[in-house]
Each structure stands twice: as structure tokens, then as C-alpha cells.
Amino acid sequence: MQDLEGRNALVTGSATGLGRSIAVKLAARGANVILNYTRSRTEAEEAADLCRAAGVQVQVVKASVADADGGRALADAAARWGHLDMLVNNAGITRHARDHSDLDALSKDDFLDVYAVNVVGAFLVLQATKPLLVAAYKATGRASSVLNTSSIAGVKGVGSSVAYAASKGALNTMTLSLARALAPAIRVNAICPGFIGTRWFKDALDEAGFAEKERSVQALTPLGVASGPDDIADTALFFLSDASRHVTGELLLVDAGMHLGKPRA
Template sequence: MASDDFSGFVVVVTGASTGLGRAVAVETASRGARAVVVNYASSIAEAEETARLVEGCGAQAVLVQGNVALDENCRRIAAAAEPFGRIDALFNNAGVTRFAAHADLDAVSAEDFHDLYAVNVVGAYQMVRACRALLEAAPQPGAVVNTASIAGVTGIGSSIPYAASKGALTTMTLSLARALAPKIRVNAVCPGFIDTPWFGKGMAEGSIERMRTAVAAATPLKAASTAEDIAGATVFLASPASRHVTGETLLVDAGTHLGYAPLVAR
């Protein structure tokens, strides 16, 4: 039986045109959300498909274009929820990367760091700031869920700037959880590999399939996660079931982190 634990909720999802963002938007709508603000940076056709899926679940979809690296865009995204008088859950899912071998220190530049931090860290901060009043207006503590990454916990991933930015995001999650309590809860989810087009950019289909097989073989759960596999855990952190959880970083990576050094500092 489908859950209705998001009944009446107003939800904002950044980077919701595809992948995990879309899966989160649809998951919250399927669980009773009243309205879902669907943010996208440039992929209007894909964002419209997300909106169609959200509305198919019975929620109102509000499309808002915006780059979260720009504060004025963040304020416009937040303003889309103002007619509803509240935001129950903000999912900071927008993210970018730069693919580069970690050992090749000349493969990335200061500009790469700046670009990734502008979206992955500063963008999330600006979204929380823009949404704060509406999150505090929710009848229960408003929830923020930051999409970090196992890369930020173990230092792996598409590039060093990416891993560093996601590590910064998990630390910022702790800072914001302290600063915004008790009216707002702030948590982070750390996915590992997610089988979406984002991971396969520039790769031939045969290469993507080999990557899926290799990822599944390398994880303790022998699985290459889909966006829907990660969405359930992500949405949990904004649900009433996690009402006493704040400042937590939840690893959802099919056990990938078990192959690395003990995470004593987590």
C-alpha cells in the first residue's frame, strides 16, 4: 500500500529534470505531496517530463528554471513556493562535476574548483537561506536534504574537486543543522554510483554496460543502484519517520564504502 506520509507537503527539488532529482520529485508526489517545485538549469524538455510524472501522481508541479550558483536564481526558486505559504522539504540535489584522473593534478584548474563549489556547496547554502522563512513556516520542523556523495566521505569519485566539494557539503550539513535547529532539520545523503545518464556522459553504450557490471561486482550488495533505489532513502530524511534525525550523513552506496578505510570521523 502506498504511503501518504507527505500528505499536504510542499516540496522543492533542485536539479529535478533527470536522475535522482526526478526520482525524488516523483517519490514525494506519490506519497501525497500537495505541490512540488521542480527546478532545472537548462533541460526544459526533461523538466517538463518530471512535471508530467509529478502531476500524474496527483501533485501540482511548478517548473522554475535557475542556476543555484546565482543567489537571485535561488530566491526565484524559493519564491515559487510562496503561494503555498510554506516549504516542508527542500532537496538540494543540483550538482555538477569535472571528470579527471585524480593523479593528474594538471587536469583540473582553480576555475574547476570554483565552478564545482559554486553549485555543489554555495548553491546549497543559498537555497537554504532563500527558503529559510518558508521552511520555518511548516507546521512541523522543515527538512533540508543535501545530496552529497560517497566521494566526499572516501575521497573517490569523478575528480578531486568533486570529492572536495561533496566533503564540504557534508560538513556544511552539520553546521546548518546546529544553526537552524529546532525549526529546521538538515541532513545529507551520500549515494555511490547511480545508473543515470550523468554517469555515462560521453561513453558508448557498451562501455556503460561494462561499467554497470563492474560496479555491481565491486559492491558488497552486488548492485548498481538506480535513482529510484536512492530516492527512497533520500525522501526518508525529509519524512515524519526521521523527525528526530538532524545533522546525519546517510551512506546509500550498496556498501561501496566498506572497501575503504574505517570511517571513524563520520
């Protein structure tokens, strides 16, 4: 299915994990893709090769979304194609402090660093690319799509740290504000995944710990599964495609039902 053929997409934080899966799936459906990384150059080039295998145009840009120069560098890459149809604000970081009652586990700098990427970064990239997203709308009459990668943490106040949960809550609010402000030229939505089996968790846990984490997630979700990047990316593609052309300002939990609580025995 090449329903996105000729469209241009930018996916931040797309060297690994969910961002990579979204980029590869966009390419498989015909979209040209800009991949973005800050440190994982090798992985970004590997992701680019996977996208090029679909026969689309691919750019790889090293840039931090946390500063305006990074946002402008990504916009400059998109400008080479003349317009931008899709933006996925996927780049994100955390500071691990799972005991939310331990207020000494986080510093002011921890909060500022997390917000700089997870909230301010999403804003800066959209700020820099807005003219290109509007240009696509003017050329086609079809609203461009912005998708923010949020988290169940921003809805339930759970997760790796208070700073992370608070940043995702702020991202959710920003999604609503911008969906209203940027219509009709740009649609803005967010997905709120629960557990995703990516390097994020694997780096924080050893092999045995990661396997135990997957088992605990399966026991806690009504659907009895631990989601992987491709599972969440499939939902992301809904928001980026014409299937969601009448959807904006939506925050969708994609968590196998984790927000509902532990299934009954």
C-alpha cells in the same frame, strides 16, 4: 500512502536522474512539488507531468542555484504556497578528471564552478527559503526537512575528480554546521550515494562503457548491485518524511556497501 499530503517540497536539479526520482516519489506520497532545471526544459516538463499524474500541484522553475537570483526565484515559487516543508539540494556538477594524481587536469575555474553549484548553490537556496521552512515549522510544530545530495566521494576522496570530492566533503561539513544552527525548526541531513546509473555516467561513457561500469560496480559492492535513481530516492524519502523526525546532522552512505571495499571471494 499519502502521508505527505498537503506538504510542499522543492527539489533542485530535478529534471532527470535522482532529482526526478525524488520529486516523483514525493508527489506519489501527496506532496506538492517545485521542479528545477537549468538546461533540460523538455525533461523537466516530462518530470512535471509524472508528478501531476499523482494529483498534486506542480511548479517548474528554470534557475541556476549558483547565483543568488536563482535561489530567490525558487523561493518566490515556494512563497506562492505560503510555506515550504521540504528542500532537497540535489543540483550538482562535476569536472571529469579521474586520475587524481594529474593535477594539471583541473584549473582554478574548474574548482570554482564545481563549488559554485555543489556547495554555494545549496547554501544560497537554503538561505532564500529559510523563512518559508521556518513558517512551516511554526504552523505545524513539525521540523522542516532539508536534504543535501552528497556522495561517497565526499567521504572517501574518490570519484570523478578531486574538485568534485572536495566539494562534497565541504557539503557534508556544511550539513553538520547547519543541522546544529537551524534546529529545532529545520532538520538538515545528507545522503552520500555511490554509483547511480543516471545520465551523469551515460553522458561520460558510451553504451558498452556504461555496461562495463555497471558490471564493475556490481563486483565491487558487497550487495552485488549497481544502484539506480529509484533505489537512492527511497532512502531520500526516509529523510523527508516523519519516519526521520528525530534525525538531524546525519550523513548516510547509500552505496550498496561500496565503502567497505571489494567483497571477499
